[in-house]
Amino acid sequence: MSKVRDPAKIHPAVKLGLELGPIVLFFVAYLALKDRVFTIAGAEYDGFILVTAAFIPLILLSTFFLWRLTGKLSRMQVVTAVLVTVFGGLSVWLNDDRFFKMKPTLIYLVFGGALGLGLLRGQSWLKLVMEEMMPLRHEGWMKLTRRLCAFFLALAVLNELIWRTQTTEIWVYFKTFGLSAAVFAFFMTQGRLFTDYAIEDPEHGKDSPAG
Incomplete structure (x- = not known):
């Protein structure tokens, strides 16, 4: 019978990177695009909105990989991913x-x-x-x-x-x-x-x- 992997066995650096990586990337991307305006399908979007749009799949991916590596997610991680998706999605959809x-x-x-x-x-x-x-x-x-x-x-x-x-x-x-x-x-x-x-x-x- 195969041995079940201990869900807590994950390198601290990997865990920290998955938790903080999306936030750091959001910050870096914002600094690069904050003064730019993009026209998409006839609508103008500033850099913050585009960075927010990219942040949503990024946080979902990092949460998914945390789950795959540890076998579990905290309630805070789940709620954070849901609220980022909902409120980030509203910001992008309404351009607000x-x-x-x-x-x-x-x-x-x-x-x-x-x-x-x-x-x-x-x-x-x-x-x-x-x-x-x-x-x-x-x-x-x-x-x-x-x-x-x-x-x-x-x-x-x-x-x-x-x-x-x-x-x-x-x-x-x-x-x-x-x-x-x-x-x-x-x-x-x-x-x-x-x-x-x-x-x-x-x-x-x-x-x-x-x-």
Whole structure:
């Protein structure tokens, strides 16, 4: 009988490339085409719209390859791919960049709202998707979930403020670097929580009972 491949066996560099590659390519392509206007079938499209049109199949392909290599996708990856397709498609179809700019707002509202709903039920739905990476006690998961829920909702508001008040170029920089840096900074500032609520290894834990 053939051995089933462990779905977690994927080189970190490959995984990172598939997750961040489409975003980097979007940014580079935007910088190259941002000042150009293209006439297609009698309609004029600026560079942002064309880059958005190319980004949709790119994110779908990267999501497909992640699934093929790992055997699974996170809920965030699935929702992101769906919203990119829907709102990116609307921007291209209607030749209106506002729909694509709303996409991060919807993503953060969906996940912030989902975490909030779980909290109202006395549960940490964050634990369901991250428990293997960060084993924490129940109190730690609840506290981290409350913080991440508030953080996601704040990012949704911030994205709305940026795209509605700033230029497209500023929004692209914000989306490419600002949002990623904010998420990284959030988890970096949770180090104390991870330490205080970590589950000790029963074989090596410092609190193991004396013989």
